[in-house]
Amino acid sequence: QVHLQESGPGLVKPSETLSLTCTVSGGSISSYYWNWIRQPPGQGLEWIGYIYYSGSTNYNPSLKSRVTISVATSKNQFSLMVSSVTAADTAVYYCARSNTAVVNEFDYWGQGTLVTVS
């Protein structure tokens, strides 16, 4: 069973950079797209972007100028950085896998980690 776990600071100061890592266990990071999705408190879901195991990326244009997603295949990890954060970046951040075999649905999710910008 694939398991994803987010890790990183829960509190970030305004104008600084938010950094999170997702560790994948129970399966290989190869041959899938790996996503970051966030959810502000009490609000809906926003896709941030994905990385393919090969390193190619695709970002949401709404965040593209501030976001970097990277992968460390040897560690079965991928990471998110969001620069110049503001209070609007306060959210629960989820990592999730896209199942490339069908319609790229998000079939496995991490439990989520709350990041507060303050």
Added chain:
Amino acid sequence: DIQMTQSPSSLSASVGDRVTITCRASQSTSIYLNWYQQKPGRAPKLLIYAASRLQSGVPSRFSGSGSGTDFTLTISSLQAEDFANYYCQQSYSTPRTFGGGTRVEIK
């Protein structure tokens, strides 16, 4: 970007009721449409993918239909554990986008 519009935004229903949630895309997504259930404090859980395929382990009272721009999630007989938020999501193009959600509450 493809805009996803869900309706209703919330509904009240009783155990045993048949519940239908609709999702409309601003342009065709073929069958690249997925449904998720989210309970408070938990990550979303995949229920339906490719518009009508039931994810492994999901009860058969959940079903999905539609293609193109109009989609439906149906719960045939609502159970106590089904009270949650439901989201549709298109995976046809990037950026991936979600509907605004439907809150299913106890009547």
